Amino acid sequence: MAECADLLYVDKINVSFPMPGGRIEAVKSFSMRVRPGKVTALVGESGSGKSVLGRSIMGIESPVANVSGQVFFHDPEMAKTVDLLALPHDGRQIRHIRGSRIGMIFQEPMTSFSPVHTVGNQIEEVLTVHAVLSPKEKRARVEEMLGLVGFDNPSRVFDMYPFELSGGMRQRAMIAMALICKPALLIADEPTTALDVTIQAQILKLLMELQEKLGMAILLITHDLGVVASLADDVVVIYRGEVMESGPVEAIFQNPQHAYTKGLMAAVPHFEMDRGERLKPLREIKVDTAGLIERCSTKQAKGDVLLSVRNVSKSFQVKRSNGFFSKATAATLAVNDVSFDIMRGETLGLVGESGCGKTTLSKILMRGVTANHGAVTFNDGDGSIDVLNAQGQALQALRTKIQMVFQDPVSSLSPRMTVRGIVGEPLEIHGRGNRASRLDVVRRLIHSIGLPESAMGRYPHSFSGGQRQRIGIARALALGPDLVICDEPVSALDVSVQAQILNLMKDLKSELGLTYLFISHNLAVINYMADRVAVMYAGRIVEIAPCETIMRNPVHPYTKKLLAAVPMPNLDHPLDFDLIGQPSKAAKKLWARQFHDDGTPDNLTHVDLGGGHLVLARRNVDARELRA
Structure with a gap:
């Protein structure tokens, strides 16, 4: 008893x-x-x-x-x-x-x-x-x-x-x-x-x-x-x-x-990790990219602008039903005047809470959602493509150059298709090679993500969550893209599988010369993956800087709040519930003077703090005050 x-x-x-x-x-x-x-x-x-x-x-x-x-x-x-x-x-x-x-x-x-x-x-x-x-x-x-x-x-x-x-x-x-x-x-x-x-x-x-x-x-x-x-x-x-x-x-x-x-x-990413340090998953994935390297574009030098986003906005109007009649409510700005560049060979981390507009922005870049206004230019060395207005052959070419890894590995894979069909479908759609050559590419992709060849004939339900996410990554790489947009690719996975996927994505980036837009709400994951970080809040980029700067010297109060909210596997660094909750009156007063949007046109602007560090603040605030 x-x-x-x-x-x-x-x-x-x-x-x-x-x-x-x-x-x-x-x-x-x-x-x-x-x-x-x-x-x-x-x-x-x-x-x-x-x-x-x-x-x-x-x-x-x-x-x-x-x-x-x-x-x-x-x-x-x-x-x-x-x-x-x-x-x-x-x-x-x-x-x-x-x-x-x-x-x-x-x-x-x-x-x-x-x-x-x-x-x-x-x-x-x-x-x-x-x-x-x-x-x-x-x-x-x-x-x-x-x-x-x-x-x-x-x-x-x-x-x-x-x-x-x-x-x-x-x-x-x-x-x-x-x-x-x-x-x-x-x-x-x-x-x-x-x-x-x-x-x-x-x-x-x-x-x-x-x-x-x-x-x-x-x-x-x-x-x-x-x-x-x-x-x-x-x-x-x-x-x-x-x-x-x-x-x-x-x-x-x-x-x-x-x-x-x-x-x-x-296996848990944390802020004390050195930039070159590697996560140690319980079961490592062996990456084999033999035969895939030559399929990636090398016409552009590392560090050149691959994707340029300028003043992109998107609003949604919700209709409320009242019996037989529906009434349109005021439009909600999901993405508000967003601008940034992604350089070839880098990982740009895009971080923010659910509902801040991260996924909407990624869908705009993929042409899944139409922006209200703004400009997005893609340039891989073969000439510029106007992403928002591309049609016909230009749009078809763009589809092969930008691919996406989705958040949910279960719903993003068809349950009625085998792995061979899922990974090979992009090749069929774009008419790449004949049946034998496509099968060969699928086989090499399956090897590259650490799955056995026997996996090709199986259906998604017979795999674990981490294995399904690896299949999603293989599908995204099938056309040899230059830019891969990763929308919360590890948020649904436990820590050991998360470490596997993060290491795999880093290895594939290094081997294939990929460029990532890596979307997440977890700054510890972003710290492990990203070279630069853009912080998004209420549809706007509120801070953008090299990863080291964001993690060690954040300026915007929202960035500080996100950093404080990451639970660390360290008893010496418990969650700071006071910082996550309501700030003090003095802090509120200071933040209102420096960062508050009063609704007037051009009230806020991106202040340059040097070294590629930009923060969204009131136009009359001096950069020296923000640095202090």
């Missing part, structure tokens, strides 16, 4: 699933403990069994799963210890504990909410199951909790539908649902993976505040060691369903013992 000092004690739990030809063991003789009022982090790669363990504790794993072992829950309210696995799967006692005494936040808030019910109705349902309250009392409790998780107008949010909320807001609503009954234990399954760094920092700060206010314990399931360093008291490292190492967070980070733990830490 577990000691009363533990809120939760998992004792030698096993979870397996039936598969053709046998069973797969997802969790093997796994033991861990969660102390009252503490944060215990369960850390491991995707597929290591973390989520299976969380669902098994809650009693919501698939009925086909074979679960054995013991999970002791000592509820202070019940004053007794219960073995959760011994309770009837859907009996009254487990239903009382699940949702009331143990809450759970799921990884993807959109799929966790019903799209046809309001947010308030769905949170209220938990109270209907677990409490005896009048409709008025239930609404008051829900609105109180929505206010507690950070909504300014809880009454309005109560009547909204999940699709009307942003990703960060939906995750806040999910936290409100999990905590509405004030549980003793919260299981948070990758609660910030799908969010950008500033929203992630807000959610983590919220969880810390609510933990302290409600006195609850948290089992934090994650692959992000930076989040663990900022939040956890205890750490359990899991690999293939087994415990590799466990202990206090200080011991794990300052003196890791197991090779797997050391490998996870070495």
Whole structure:
């Protein structure tokens, strides 16, 4: 029997699933403990069994799963210890504990909410199951909790539908649902993976505040060691369903013992890395570009301007329906007067929060979205192409010179095509060679990204997330492009696979002489990949400079906020929640005088601080003041 000092004690739990030809063991003789009022982090790669363990504790794993072992829950309210696995799967006692005494936040808030019910109705349902309250009392409790998780107008949010909320807001609503009954234990399954760094920092700060206010314990399931360093008291490292190492967070980070733990830490990009230092993924990808090098253009010298973007703007007008009639609202500027150059052979990092206009800008460059005005010129040495107005042969040629790697490796690959068809499709569309030569190119591309030749006949669903992203990269390289636009190519991947992909992209750039526009919300990733960095906020480039300058001496307050929001796997550098949150009155006053857009024409301009460092500031601000 577990000691009363533990809120939760998992004792030698096993979870397996039936598969053709046998069973797969997802969790093997796994033991861990969660102390009252503490944060215990369960850390491991995707597929290591973390989520299976969380669902098994809650009693919501698939009925086909074979679960054995013991999970002791000592509820202070019940004053007794219960073995959760011994309770009837859907009996009254487990239903009382699940949702009331143990809450759970799921990884993807959109799929966790019903799209046809309001947010308030769905949170209220938990109270209907677990409490005896009048409709008025239930609404008051829900609105109180929505206010507690950070909504300014809880009454309005109560009547909204999940699709009307942003990703960060939906995750806040999910936290409100999990905590509405004030549980003793919260299981948070990758609660910030799908969010950008500033929203992630807000959610983590919220969880810390609510933990302290409600006195609850948290089992934090994650692959992000930076989040663990900022939040956890205890750490359990899991690999293939087994415990590799466990202990206090200080011991794990300052003196890791197991090779797997050391490998996870070495795979995370951080700001202390030297410019030439390489990430160390747990499983390295061998790059073989033999036969591909001659297919890349060499007519332009390294350092010449490959792509020039000048004063590009794009606005969207949303129509709101009112019965049979629709009314156009005011236009929203997604991209606002953006200008920059990309030099041949460099990686330009484009960084900013979700919704700042990064992806819209990339679609403009790819001719997927039409800009309202501005100019984009592409010059690879064969002559200039007007990207925004190219037609016919010029547009066809442009398509071969600029390619894109997309954010989601699942939805960007057709599930009905084999890898051979996916990678070879660009060659067929553009009439490159005959069938035999195209097959040869596909074979060499598959080798270049470190996949075996046998992968060519398989479908995307049979690959992991990282392997699917490598297939997307191979497809982008099929036509021998000069410029590759990478739109958040690693944000959906765990740290070890992320390190694989980042190293692969660096190797391919070096071997093939590629130029990247690398879009991300994570400045630690940008620091590893980029030569220069452009920071985007509310549709505008607010700061652009060499990578070293941005990381060591940022000027714009938004850049500083982004840097502060990156969780680092280092106990000496926890997240600065004060900088991420509301700045001081003195800072607000200074920033308003230097950077505030008052709406007047040409109020803001890019001030040159020297060395290629430009920052968007008020026209009357002196460069010396900004440098200081």
